[in-house]
Amino acid sequence: MEVITQTSILKEQVQTFRCNGQQIGFVPTMGALHEGHLQLLRASKKENDITICSIFVNPTQFNNPDDYKLYPRTLEQDTALLERVGCDLLFAPNAEEVYPQQSLLQFSFGKLEAVMEGEHRPGHFNGVATVVSKLFHIVQPHKAYFGQKDLQQVAIIRQLVYGLSFDLQLVCYPTVREESGLAMSSRNKRLTAQQREQAAHLYKSLQLAQELLRKQPVFVIKDEVKAYLHQVEGINLEYFEIADALTLQPVEHLEPGSGKEVALCMAAHVGEVRLIDNLLVNL
Known part of the structure; x- marks a missing residue:
């Protein structure tokens, strides 16, 4: 598995994949991988020629600084898991690579972001939409995979894909649970x-x-x-x-x-x- 940390290098690699006629599957994550993520990666491996996973703890979607600071970061273990499931490429940038300058864009999703997570985490979905837009532009996937546990996030991204005419297919998989029923997270x-x-x-x-x-x-x-x-x-x-x-x-x-x-x-x-x-x- 190739590990890339720079956007420019990833774009060159993606261009090569596309010129070769290879279909790209993409699983965006914030790391601390679990079986739910691995389910998405296996599906991508089955349905695409190339599977790319990103690991980036996105600061713009945290409205609580302590939550961002304490979010699990386990890159070494994550890399081993990705290699085990046959991921082809890991994109693991730092914050400066993704946000070379402060983004002034503001996304609005109307009533969809006024309830539940949007109501209780102001600014959260603007941060999600910003980073997902950036990642879609960089990776240029044919299919992007998400889990149902983040149901409202999937709905937001579906609107993002429709509103900005991203040429890709969203794939949503059911929540994976532990034996106790606890949703894997x-x-x-x-x-x-x-x-x-x-x-x-x-x-x-x-x-x-x-x-x-x-x-x-x-x-x-x-x-x-x-x-x-x-x-x-x-x-x-x-x-x-x-x-x-x-x-x-x-x-x-x-x-x-x-x-x-x-x-x-x-x-x-x-x-x-x-x-x-x-x-x-x-x-």
Whole structure:
């Protein structure tokens, strides 16, 4: 596997791939790789001639400086994992390489960024859109792979691809979970063994909400989820939302049997670690 840290060198390599008629698959990450990332990489390997992975902890998408500082950085271990799954090229730039000067661009995604993650993390999706745009221009992939755990981020990037006419296909894969049900996340590395047990209740609360969808109105389901998590020591729920799976706008009334898909979405702090999770359910 080739490791490249400079944008100019990567662009030259990408140009060679494209001139040779090779199809490029791209998996953008912030490192601290886990099985969820590896699932995306294996899919890219199967569907493309060349697989490129980027590892870059993007400072512009963190609205909490401490969160950025504490984000796991495990480049040596990540490199070994990438080689094991047969990744062809790793792009691992530093911040100065990606942002040679301060970006003055501002992205707006309307109602899509006014809810859930966008509401609770001001500026987050502007940072995501900026870095993903840069990476798409640099890597020029034919396919880009993302995980469902970051459901709202995928929706934002889908709008970005459509709005800026990026010539690529977005591929989204289901969330990979640990045996306990905890969604795999780079942030899990910051959890203690006890906190991992506590965090598993996030998925259990989503399953509870799923069971209640056909029996109870939205406000009752929300109260039940809040009550369930309130009894779990160490968990501080930030939000739980039942949203339209396509628009991610809050749903106030459920229509069982309608065939409509809803997204059960949440964010919570387990100790000092902020985790998100979601579950898609067809009514």
